[in-house]
Amino acid sequence: MSMNRRGLLGLFGAGAAAGCATLPSGEDVAVAFAHGVASGDPATDRVILWTRVTPEVGQAGPVSVVWRVLEAEGDRVVATGSVMTGPERDYTVKVDAAGLKPGRDYRYDFAVGEARSPLGRTRTLAAGGMAPVNLAVASCQLHPGGLFNAYEAIAALPSLDAVVHLGDYIYEYGAQEDAYGMATGAKLGRVPQPPHEIVTLADYRLRHAQYKTDPDLQAAHARAPFICVWDDHETANDAWMHGAENHQPETEGDFAQRKAAALKAYYEWMPIREAEPGALREAIHRSFHFGDVASLMMVETRLTGRIEPLDYAKDLTAMEGPDGEPVLDLDAFRAKLNDPGRDLMGAQQRDWLKHELSASKARGRPWQVLGNQVVMARVAGPDVSRTLTEAEVEGLMARIPEAYRDQFEQALFLFRMGLPFNLDAWDGYPAGRERLYAVFAEAGVQPIVLSGDSHAFWVNELKDAGGARRAVEFGTSAISSPSIGDAIGGFPLGAALMQANDEVRFCDQSAKGFILLTLTEDRAEAALMQVSTLFAKPFEVSALKQVVLIRADGAITGV
Structure with a gap:
């Protein structure tokens, strides 16, 4: 089309x-x-x-x-x-x-x-009945990253109940020549306002205002209601309860003040229902019921229960090896990673979610859907040394842009050890993920998990530590934010992740767009919709992949 x-x-x-x-x-x-x-x-x-x-x-x-x-x-x-x-x-x-x-x-x-x-x-929302439900799932819209063509495509959909936005509605970065996305933003004239990293209330307000001048985003908002949660960039990169990777207290002040400014601007500028008087403003988990077909639970995984993410550069330390040379202390790192206290949701929200999932099942709704920010599947980085010859690896490195070569080489080294691909996702909180899977099991449901953040398309079969299937995950790529696949040339990263991980059934690390999720009484269809370009109009929109789940006799087949 x-x-x-x-x-x-x-x-x-x-x-x-x-x-x-x-x-x-x-x-x-x-x-x-x-x-x-x-x-x-x-x-x-x-x-x-x-x-x-x-x-x-x-x-x-x-x-x-x-x-x-x-x-x-x-x-x-x-x-x-x-x-x-x-x-x-x-x-x-x-x-x-x-x-x-x-x-x-x-x-x-x-x-x-x-x-x-x-x-x-x-x-x-429908009060009952089995009318089909059509949801567009979006995430990650860096204004300098490219045109919002995906929103033009969403606005043109003939049938649409709601747009589910999983976060990174704005980004906090400035307009410096080497700032995130500015290589594209400078060419397209999409320069962040204000031109510095946003920290104050006035800054966050102006950045929201700039995004909402985009005609394609305006058209999508005018087409259907949005159901939104934030991820990290609405405050700062890799945010957690008490800080963020992209927050430096020495120069940017108290994180709590910055977070309060970011949330005030978010509530002002987004069509989201205000928190109840006395309620925690960070707690935006809430439910939506689409007749007798589906319940959508929007969860919050950034600011209410997430402890500080691990970081390979900081948390993967060295020790003295048998020959006196330093070696990575993998056991110590894995002990940190698997600490039972690591969590990104919190007990109160899990209890709420268990109640909502159980109530939806008791009502007889066939589909329970989680609007979740980050990828939930167990995804180890690919060990390319197992699939490529040394000469092929050298050829691969030669194709990587010089600016990313050292970083990519370090990542490949770490991935040989079976370490997680992304510590800021659920993979960085395995104990918390198991607690969540226990909630699914106790409620007697296998939900559809929607995920954003990664700037990639995913179809994942989620399994607990014992290998039992607990959910199916559809991850949406970015509206316009750069992907890892964009930075590493022609390397088929998605295919490598599929080969290295049992839970990953499909992954594309380059395409941009949204997911169109259609739910009926016995069928769920996810169309991974890609746009042909972020840099021009007109453009083409097409289904990169379509996945169908069938529900019969209480069981889900497909994926």
Whole structure:
């Protein structure tokens, strides 16, 4: 299918022009709706509606914004109201629009005086029944990394219940010549704003604002409700409860203050339901039920229960070998890795998840789905010395760009020892993963696990330490963030990971795009959708791979 944004924007523009003639006016001030509209966190009777008004320069007071919800067709208004916004929340607007009917499509918009927003589409959750559920699964959208062509493709989908976003909605890096993604960003004119690494509330707000000026992201938000969780880059790379790899207290201050600023901006700028009064703002795990077909549990694995990730450079130490030469102390490292205290979810969230999974099964829903941030499968790095000759390895190294050659050579050395491919994923927390698998077993379910973060496509069969199958994992690649496969030339890393790991049934480390997950009473189909380019329009979108799971007599077959 060939994609071109012109026709898509024309569709939304025509709807907006036709639907706004009778919208009541708000306060008579001059504003623009430069960041589009969005909806999120749908329920059977309500949905979050979002926009942001941009006042004229020099105008800094409060603004009254009128909102309305219309039926999918025609001009009948089914809900309306007004809300105040101002500089205290960066002029963002968030409405929990209630009184809607289950399983319905709606349109919505906003107005301030004569200024009117684009028209958005949203959908409530079905209260029951076995209507098919269509979910687009997205993650990792580095603005300098390339055009958001995948979002244009998502916006054009003919049937879509929700977009499940698994995190890395923004990135914190600056615009230095050697900053992440800037080799591409400089060529495309996609330069981060502000141009430095974001640390303060003003910084995070401006970065969110820049992302939401992207027309393809705006089109996707206007197409269907988003169900979102954050990963690490919404705060800083490789974040955990009390710090991050990309946070230096000596120059960037207290991490808790930076995290608070990041979360305030996130809640302002994202169509996510606000935390209950007194609740921990980091605890955004929550459930969504799509009729009698599926339950979606969004989990949080960064800021509420994750202890500090291990790091090979810091935690894999040397000891004196038999001949007096230093050797790596693998036993000591594996003891750290397998420490029973290593966790990234926490007991409270696991208890919540067990209850939700058990309740979904008791209701008779055939599918339980986890919206999870990082790859869950057991994935050891590939030992290429077992499959390539010495000459082939030398040829491989010659093809690796010089900037990555030393790093890649070190990784290949470590992978000969069967060490994990990624310590920031569930592989860095094996005891916590076993506790999670025990929850699956106790609830009597084998869920579909959705994963982001890796910038790669995955199909994995998840097994516990005893070899019992506990879940199936579909990992989505990035919308635009660079992949390891991009950096190492033509080396077939995905194929090497498949060969080295029993749980990895499919892996592609280069393609970019999203997953289209379709769920029916007895069938789950995951289409790994790739875009042909991140650097131009028009582009092509196609299914890189399609996987079908069949549920019959309580058992799942496939993968």
